[in-house]
Amino acid sequence: MLKTDILIIGAGPGGCAAALKLSQLGIPSVMVDKATFPRDKICGDAISGKAVTILRRIDPGIVERFEAATTEQSSMWGIRFGAPNGKRIDVPFRPNYDPINDHKQGFVSKRMDFDNRLVEEVKLRSNIELHQGITIEKYEQTPDGYLVSSSDGSFQMQAKLLIVANGAHSAFSRHHVGLEKDEKHHAGAVRAYYRNVAGLHPDGFIELHFLKEINPGYLWIFSLPNGHANVGLGMRSDFVSQRRYNLTKGMLNIINQHPLFVERFKNAELLGKITGYGLPLGSKKRQLSGDNFMLVGDAGHLIDPLSGEGIGNAIYSGFIAAEQAQQCLLQHDFSAEKMKAYDIRVARVLGKEMEMSYRLQRLLTRSWLVNFTTNQIARNPNLIYIIAEMYTDLEVRKKALNPLFWLRAFLRK
Ligand SMILES: Cc1cc2nc3c(=O)[nH]c(=O)nc-3n(C[C@H](O)[C@H](O)[C@H](O)COP(=O)(O)OP(=O)(O)OC[C@H]3O[C@@H](n4cnc5c(N)ncnc54)[C@H](O)[C@@H]3O)c2cc1C
Structure with a gap:
């Protein structure tokens, strides 16, 4: 039977960050993904400054190589907010930014491209063994860790430590750790690609529109290379359920009928289908580790409850999980007690931010307050x-x- 110290399940941003950081520390790992890359992931495709900073910390070359692929990403320099009363304000990420000479603050890149770039980085490192096209379905606890098996039993591996990074629908998180979906701390969202959306910001400001028709949700428009845009609509799942709200219909109604958007989408062409997926939000503290395992990214419900940003937190938690794994290996201790340090560190670096985002998320449900604040800010x-x-x-x-x-x-x- 195949054996490894560290097995990473899922090669999205969280899993790749863990593997790349382990590699940088000189620690070999095995990573398995059910998909064969390049693969799509339903997302807004905004890669925040946080994601870029942590990748740079692992290896500045990763970001340099990504930036060099100019057809795969557009830079974003700020946010365009739309208030329920129709007022708009542009907020740059940095005052007096210089798009030519400044360090990039973030990107918009199709996940088909971005995730594939990360997997290509993994392939460059000889101490990461990557298996694609394998769905892990069985997890059996053994005296030495976990024995995991693929759906058809053709892949089996014994690992001392599992880094579980298999996304929002992680069966391990749900059935082995008990992280159930809680609609107050979960969002639903749909997204689609369009060509020829008019009126995009020249410096790629990402657009977030808090329209009264969809309060407390928001519509986003993120500009991509080649005249494409990622357009989506997200809302907390408890509101979606209470109102029996159809996110796809809601998005199409806005695009086709709302006075602020009709003209902008008049000549826009929908590319492919409108598709949806869940966002497990980090507004409720969850258990992230136990005997011989750690949960990373969406598998640990670590998406920012205000912005819906999860790539940066997946990468950050993957980075921390790798450093924790190093400690476990050094001390030959993979116990839940030892692993608690991971939960504590994730809470320290992301907890305050999540708390603040959650407070702001609740304030945003009050349209009058958003209108008032937007008016003040605009002046x-x-x-x-x-x-x-x-x-x-x-x-x-x-x-x-x-x-x-x-x-x-x-x-x-
Ligand atoms: C509509 C929408 C819009 C979003 N917009 C943004 C945004 O603009 N910016 C942002 O930062 N975040 C956004 N997010 C959140 C972001 O997509 C996630 O937080 C991010 O993908 C989490 O990364 P991850 O590595 O934890 O999981 P994932 O990216 O989901 O990767 C998990 C990997 O695990 C693999 N896998 C799953 N099950 C198994 C299995 N059983 N065996 C083996 N492999 C398996 C999958 O194939 C996948 O490759 C959005 C989410 C949604 C739904």
């Missing part, structure tokens, strides 16, 4: 710069929880 450039800093500086985000901080900002025009 006060100082506020735009503060919000820009909130994206790049966690300290500013923490200060923003204090009402006095905002009072001072409003007064300082």
Whole structure:
């Protein structure tokens, strides 16, 4: 029977980050994915600055090679917010940014391309053994860890440690760890690719529209290379259920009928189908590890509850899981007790952020408040710069929880 110290299940951003970090530490691993890459993943395709920063930390070459593939990604320099009253504001990620000379703050890249790039990076490293086209279905706990098997039994491997990164529908998370879907901490979203959407921002600002028709959800439009755009609509699952809301119909209604979008989509062409998927949000603290395993990315319900951003958190948690695995190997200890350090570290680096995002997510359900704030921001450039800093500086985000901080900002025009 095949044996390994570390088996990573899922070669999405979370699994790849774990494998690449382990490789950098000189630790071999085996990674298995049910898909054969390149494969699609339903997503908004926005790769945040956080994702880029952690990949750079693993190996700056990964980001350099990705940036060199200019036809696969467009840079994003900020966010265009649309308030329920129709007002729009543009918030750059950095005040006075220079798109030519500044370090890129993030990208939009089809997951077909981005995930494949990560897998190509994995293939460059001789100490990662990658198996594609294998669906892991059976997990059996043994005295030495886990024995995992594929659906048809043709693949079997004994591992001391599992890094489970198999996404939002992870059966392991659900059945072995008990991470059930909680609709208040889960979102549904649909997305589609379009060609020729008019009125996109020249510097690729990603667009988030909080329209009153879909409150508390939002519509996004993210600009891609070659005149393509990723367009989607997301909403917390409890609201979707309560209203029996059809996300696909909702999105098409807006695109085809809403006065703000009709003209922009007049000549747009839908490429392929509109498809949906779930987002397990990190607004509820979950168990992330136990004897001989750690959960990474969506398998650990680590998506930001405000923005729906999960790629950065998947990469970050994969990075931390790799460092934790190194400690476990050094001390020959894969016990739940030892593994708790992983949960603690993930909570330390992502917990505060999730908490703040959750508070903001709940505030955004109040249209009047969003309208009021947008009007104030539109009149006060100082506020735009503060919000820009909130994206790049966690300290500013923490200060923003204090009402006095905002009072001072409003007064300082
Ligand atoms: C509509 C939508 C829009 C989104 N927009 C954004 C966005 O713009 N930006 C952002 O940052 N995040 C976004 N997200 C979230 C983001 O897609 C996820 O957070 C991210 O993909 C998580 O990465 P991951 O590696 O944990 O899981 P995944 O990317 O889901 O990778 C899991 C991998 O595991 C494999 N796998 C699954 N089951 C098995 C099995 N049994 N055996 C073997 N392999 C298996 C899969 O084939 C897959 O390759 C969006 C999500 C949705 C649904």
